């Protein structure tokens with residue numbers, strides 16, 4: 001399977017809409033967590049079992065990973081989990097997906113592809129356009145979680161999010177206070193690799209003001 005795909009390729013312009021939430025979840029009224037670049041979905045499989053009071057959607061641009069994740073779903077009883085193939089940067093362009101943002105209370109961007117070369121930075125998943133859309137549409141107190149082992153990418157993501165002025169960076173202690181939902185309690189596959197190799201993890205949590 002290809003390790004990296006170019007999200008700016010025209011192959012990813014068209015997007016399949018995510019079905020109405022009442023068609024994919026047992027209880028569509030639960031708060032929604034979106035995991036952007038969910039890869040095999042292992043992180044969401046674990047998180048959705050650990051916290052059943054939320055619904056979860058994983059968005060992944062490598063279609064084969066989404067097909068495999070959906071195959072895994074068939075053998076198990078998940079009522080709060082859905083995987084969607086597509087480019088996260090385009091999902092909110094689809095008219096049928098716009099209302100999704102009303103249910104989103106939390107989004108994770110965990111270990112996104114770094115695209116090291118400057119000329120490739122525009123392929124990075126966190127871009128001003130998606131953050132501006134979220135800053136104008138997400139409900140207040142909604143959360144954005146970012147994590148990476150690449151310092152330069154971390155600074156790039158932080159600059160874009162803080163430039164919107166509608167997200168406040170939370171101190172770790174503030175976040176942990178009175179929170180029943182914490183996706184950081186589950187490690188992603190990339191995170192397990194990073195910890196095993198004793199690399200540094202850079203992470204932040206932002207809250208919509």
Ligand SMILES: C[S@@+](CC[C@H](N)C(=O)[O-])C[C@H]1O[C@@H](n2cnc3c(N)ncnc32)[C@H](O)[C@@H]1O
Pocket residue numbers: 003005007036037038039040059060061062086087088089110111112113125188189190191
């Ligand atoms: C380095 S992997 C990290 C996967 C997982 N989040 C983890 O922490 O183990 C980044 C993932 O994001 C996906 N991805 C990259 N750009 C994307 C985009 N624009 N929309 C959706 N998924 C994307 C990649 O295909 C890949 O599976």
